[in-house]
Amino acid sequence: MKKTRLNAVHKEAGAKMVEFAGFEMPVEYRGIIDEHLAVRTRAGLFDVSHMGEIIVEGPEALACVQYLTPNDAGRLSPGQAQYTALTTPEGTFVDDMLVYCLSVPDKYLLVVNAANTDKDFAWVKEKATAFRVFVVNRSDEHSQLALQGPLAQEILQPLTELDLSQMKSFTFAFGKVAGIDCLVSRTGYTGEDGFEIYTLAEDPTIIWKAIIAEGSPRGLLPVGLGARDTLRLEAKLMLYGNDISDKTTVLEADLKWIVKFQKGDFLGKAVLEKQLQEGLKRKLVGFEVLDKGIARPHYPVFAGGRQVSEVCSGTFTPYVKKAIGLVYLPIEFTEIGTEFEIGVRDRKLKARVIPTPFYKREKK
DSSP states (O other), rough: OOOOHHHHHHTTTTTTEEEEEEEEEEEEEEEEHHHHHHHHOEEEEEEEEEEEEEEEEETTHHHHHHHOOOOGGOOOTTTEEEEEEEEETTTTTEEEEEEEEEEETTTTEEEEEEHHHHHHHHHHHHHGGGOOOEEEEEEOOOOOEEEESSHHHHGGGGGBSSSSGGGGBBBBEEEEETTEEEEEESOOOOOOEEEEEEEEEEEEEHHHHHHHHGGGGGEEOOOOOHHHHHHHHHHTOBTTTBBBTSSSTTTTTTTTTOOOOGGOOOOHHHHHHHHHOOOOOOEEEEEOOOOSSSSTTTEEEEEETTEEEEEEEEEEETTEEOOOOOOOOGGGGOSSTEEEEETTTEEEEEEEESOOOSSOOOOO
16 A cells, blocks of 8 residues: 555554555544534644646646636636546546646646546546647655645644735645645635645655644644545535546536536537537435435435435535435436435435535635
């Protein structure tokens, strides 16, 4: 297994370590519930150094990124980022990701999922041969920390020269954190305000320990992959392999907002336009379980007297305090309030389609 540069500090903190995407990663420290609630009410610190970082650079970098993704990277100025996807010619997902505009129009950073980094890099490199660019996988050089929660700005500000109060959501800047050169972005995967901190430093534990020291008196906790999953589900943030894949289109995944048809050609555009015109046959929706029980991934889903699907993501989440989940349903069953059933061992639980995200933070 690979190890992030922060591996030792997790073990020192007593983290329970597991294999994830080829890395030895912390799944929890004090417990998923405590860590989840810390992020929702105070702050949490994550090691997400397993994520992938791919650079696309050259005179046609923007054109290349525009072709690879459905969102409009042409709207980005240096210092801005956007959520988007790598799409197939069928309009399905190679992956979902963030695109950072480092300079226009010739340098972009793609931040991709850990489990897909090698696949994504091969995909981008192959498609990029039609453009005057070069593509570099810099994942092994980067460490990435995520500081999330309502107190994130208050905790990070004393450690950086950057004026975080001027940093809007989905923007980033270069500066020092705990004396180390970093890229700091106001992004995250929890539904909370917060920052993601990228560094090429050989010893990112200096940053980790500085944030822990600054944040601990305010109730900050280190957070593992377990709470990362429950937090992202409450916020209806997708997990590749569960909620999106190369078998689900961007429109079916209820992500029409990242598809900018007017921007020009991109992989999967024709298929997505046709799907939009003809109407979706299925769509990803959120649900709550009405009976006592929890719907886990892959549990069978029944509607109209037949099995129609299976649960994508599902658990009992600590802040919303409900058994919730995501599932693809035939379009006739996707209206809010529609009831269906989920098979749990030898019984069927009633469930109901509800609005998403399940949790949305109050804007300051």
